[in-house]
Amino acid sequence: MRELELPKVDLSGLDLTCLNQKTWAKARADIDDALKHFGAFEVVYDEVGSELRGGLFGQAVPDLFAVPDIEKIISASEVPSHGFFFQKKGFPFISLKVSQLSSFNHVQDFSNMIWPQGNLFFCNMVWNYTIQMKELLQMIHKMVLEILGLGDHYSSHIKSIDYSMRLTNYYNDLSESGNKVVLPSHKDPNYISIISQHNIGGLEIETSNGEWISTNPNKNSFTVVIGEAFMAWTNGRFQAPHHRVKMDRSKERYSVVFSTIPCFTNDVINPSKELVDEEHPQLFKSFKYYDYVNFRFSDEGERHTDALKFYCGA
Ligand SMILES: O=C(O)CCC(=O)C(=O)O
Ligand SMILES: [Fe+2]
Numbered sequence: 001m002r003e004l005e006l007p008k009v010d011l012s013g014l015d016l017t018c019l020n021q022k023t024w025a026k027a028r029a030d031i032d033d034a035l036k037h038f039g040a041f042e043v044v045y046d047e048v049g050s051e052l053r054g055g056l057f058g059q060a061v062p063d064l065f066a067v068p069d070i071e072k073i074i075s076a077s078e079v080p081s082h083g084f085f086f087q088k089k090g091f092p093f094i095s096l097k098v099s100q101l102s103s104f105n106h107v108q109d110f111s112n113m114i115w116p117q118g119n120l121f122f123c124n125m126v127w128n129y130t131i132q133m134k135e136l137l138q139m140i141h142k143m144v145l146e147i148l149g150l151g152d153h154y155s156s157h158i159k160s161i162d163y164s165m166r167l168t169n170y171y172n173d174l175s176e177s178g179n180k181v182v183l184p185s186h187k188d189p190n191y192i193s194i195i196s197q198h199n200i201g202g203l204e205i206e207t208s209n210g211e212w213i214s215t216n217p218n219k220n221s222f223t224v225v226i227g228e229a230f231m232a233w234t235n236g237r238f239q240a241p242h243h244r245v246k247m248d249r250s251k252e253r254y255s256v257v258f259s260t261i262p263c264f265t266n267d268v269i270n271p272s273k274e275l276v277d278e279e280h281p282q283l284f285k286s287f288k289y290y291d292y293v294n295f296r297f298s299d300e301g302e303r304h305t306d307a308l309k310f311y312c313g314a
Contacts, residue, residue, distance in 0.1 A: 004213045005042075006205060006223065007034040011139060012046035019142075028143040035144070038213070039226040039241040040205045043140075043194070046220050048132045052125065053219065057198035060125035061254045065094065065169040067114055074113075086166075086297070092173040092182055092249060100264070101130045101163040126165065133194055133258040134163060140192060140224065141260065148237060150272060161191065162263045170202075170245065170253040182253075183245035187308075188227035189293050191260040195223040198254050202247030208239070228308045229262060229292075232284040235271035262289040287312040 009030045018024045034041035064070065074085040074096055084097040100106045107123045107130070115122070138158060145151050170182050185206065197203055197217055204212040205225070215223050231240040247253060262269065267289040276282045292311055295301045304310045 004207070004211060006038060006040055006213055006215060008042045008044060008221070009034065010044040011136065012044055012220070014139060015135065016139060016142060024143075028146060031140070031143050032147045035147075035226060035238050038205060038207060039231075039239045040243070041224050042215065042217060042221050043136070043224050044218070044221045045132075045136055047135070048129070048220070048222075050219060052128055052132070053196075053198070055121070056125045056129055056256070057196075057254055060122045061167050061169070061198075061256070063119070063122060064096065064114065064167060065171075065254075070094070070096070070114070088184070091184065093168055093170045095166055095168040097164055097166045098126065099162070099164040099261075101134075101165060129256070129258070130163065130165065133165075136222075137163070137192060137194065137258070137260050144192075144234075144238070148234060148272070148275065150274060153272070160263055160266055161260045164190075164259050164261055166257040166259070168255050168257070170247065170251075170255075172252045173249045176249045178248065179246055180249045181244055181246050182249060185242045185244040187240040187242055188225060188257075188259065189229060189289075189296055189308075190227040191230040191233070191262070193225045193227055193257050193259040195225060196256045196258070197223075198256075200247060200251055200253040202245045202253065203255070204244055204246055206242040206244075212244075227259065229269050229289055232269050232287070232308065232312075233271055235275040235280055236283045237275060237280075264290065282314050284308065285312045285314050 007030060009027055011027055014024060014027060031041060071085050071094060086095040087093060098107065098110045104127050107126050111119045111123050141158060142154050145154050145157060195203060201215060201217065203215045203223055205215065206212055217223060225243060226238045226240045228240045231238060268286055269289055270286040271282055271284065295311055296307050301307045
């Protein structure tokens with residue numbers, strides 16, 4: 001039997017000036033189909049070249065995780081844009097978040113906290129990647145709004161969005177060999193994420209039948225995943241899939257998750273009113289995104305298999 005694969009959608013060469021082109025309509029139809037079935041797809045995007053990928057994953061990200069006691073530096077920071085540190089007992093990874101990617105200054109603030117003497121290479125790699133990912137995500141948000149019949153809400157929608165980037169190091173654990181789950185099954189809390197795996201794969205997406213699909217990204221492709229906030233905003237038209245990472249624990253792996261999230265100052269998630277009617281009753285009560293995220297990562301939140309439903313299911 002052929003292994004199930006995520007649908008691939010090619011957005012190379014497209015941008016927000018291509019709205020009336022046939023290639024735009026074709027890509028949008030492919031995204032519609034993929035999201036309805038999987039809440040995820042593989043996007044091909046040539047605009048992120050090998051130089052940027054190589055610089056980010058080959059040097060900038062490894063340099064960051066090579067800093068001694070990086071978790072202490074990040075945890076000590078009280079400024080939200082200065083990052084966030086995440087790990088989970090029993091799983092061999094460290095994850096660091098750079099938020100408020102609306103300006104280069106925030107990337108510099110993050111970098112200065114780690115390298116007081118500055119690290120322009122790191123800042124440039126993160127910022128160049130941010131520019132590419134923002135373009136790609138804005139295009140995907142535009143297509144998805146068009147699919148929902150809400151294309152004319154794009155300007156206000158995109159203004160209400162912020163961007164964050166999570167860098168993760170799955171460190172090698174020589175005490176165990178063989179393919180193991182190194183990041184347990186979860187849904188992302190945000191709007192939409194673009195996951196980039198470098199050299200070593202391992203990301204798997206769960207289908208609605210409970211089967212796990214392995215992703216097979218190429219040098220020019222990424223995995224796009226719907227998160228819980230977007231599921232709530234679309235009143236369940238698109239589902240956020242569970243996903244996990246399974247890999248050989250004796251290897252070292254880096255990944256970057258670039259996400260759209262609600263702005264810090266305007267984070268109430270209400271489903272778009274056009275998507276609520278008799279046939280589609282409201283699935284989630286309105287909630288504040290950052291309060292939900294705090295709950296999700298608390299001990300209590302971690303105990304729930306469906307934290308969002310518990311927190312604000314209607
Ligand atoms: O490392 C990956 O491939 C995916 C990571 C992920 O799903 C996450 O950090 O939320
Ligand atoms: Fe995730």
